[in-house]
Amino acid sequence: MAATVVRYLRSVGAPTSAGPEVEALPPPHLRAVREDERAPVDGAEFRRVLGHFATGVTVVTAPAGDPEPTGNPGTAGDLVPAGNLGTRGHPGPPGAAPGPAGFACQSFSSLSLDPPLISFMVARSSTTWPRIARAGVFCVNVLGAGQGPLCRAFAVSGAGGADKFAGVAYDVAPVTGSPRLAGVPAWIDCTVHAVHTGGDHLIVVGRVEALGAEAGAAAPLLFHRGAFGDFTPRA
Numbered sequence: 001m002a003a004t005v006v007r008y009l010r011s012v013g014a015p016t017s018a019g020p021e022v023e024a025l026p027p028p029h030l031r032a033v034r035e036d037e038r039a040p041v042d043g044a045e046f047r048r049v050l051g052h053f054a055t056g057v058t059v060v061t062a063p064a065g066d067p068e069p070t071g072n073p074g075t076a077g078d079l080v081p082a083g084n085l086g087t088r089g090h091p092g093p094p095g096a097a098p099g100p101a102g103f104a105c106q107s108f109s110s111l112s113l114d115p116p117l118i119s120f121m122v123a124r125s126s127t128t129w130p131r132i133a134r135a136g137v138f139c140v141n142v143l144g145a146g147q148g149p150l151c152r153a154f155a156v157s158g159a160g161g162a163d164k165f166a167g168v169a170y171d172v173a174p175v176t177g178s179p180r181l182a183g184v185p186a187w188i189d190c191t192v193h194a195v196h197t198g199g200d201h202l203i204v205v206g207r208v209e210a211l212g213a214e215a216g217a218a219a220p221l222l223f224h225r226g227a228f229g230d231f232t233p234r235a
Helices: 002-011 043-050 129-135 148-153
Strands: 058-062 101-105 108-112 117-123 137-142 170-172 179-181 186-198 201-213 221-224 227-230
Touching: 058 117, 058 129, 058 179, 101 117, 101 129, 117 186, 129 137, 129 186, 137 179, 179 186
Parallel strands: none
Antiparallel strands: 058 101, 058 137, 108 117, 117 201, 137 186, 170 179, 186 201, 221 227
């Protein structure tokens, strides 16, 4: 597992500890799920059933990075498991210095209190994740009720050079400088702590460096069976 993580991080240009050279993973468009990883479950049925589990919704962001490496064009986008909020990231023109990166993500969870860790999942084929991996930092923006349009802005294809941050107000998270979107009920500023493989996704573990929530914050935005909703507490 450790060797897999090192190979992945080397393939996207993230710093790793010194050690013998290892072969990088194949480009995103050549990565595939092995036959022994495939379950005898229909993909559409898997999504339909798992869609009954209501989740919160986040946008994971990272600061603008160095120019994109050439010769490794990704084609598929970011997919979050089971919930049908799949997105496509846009890598920008080869060699261009991209703006900040971000994608909508349901597969977010707290992981550990001591040390403070969180996790999220992202598709191996993601074109946005390599930019976050190179930055080594990110901010999880927890969306509130009424921010469905903001979520959709980060969950659509970036093909053709669309800027997901166009018209989006944000400042910077205090430790990592990742975009902190305006009006979100809560945010978690993180450094990349570990990356593990999980089928056709990567399991990203982040170490929490700073976090905050607005006083009297709005109710959370929820996603259930392909539709947005909100939460009403019972007395």
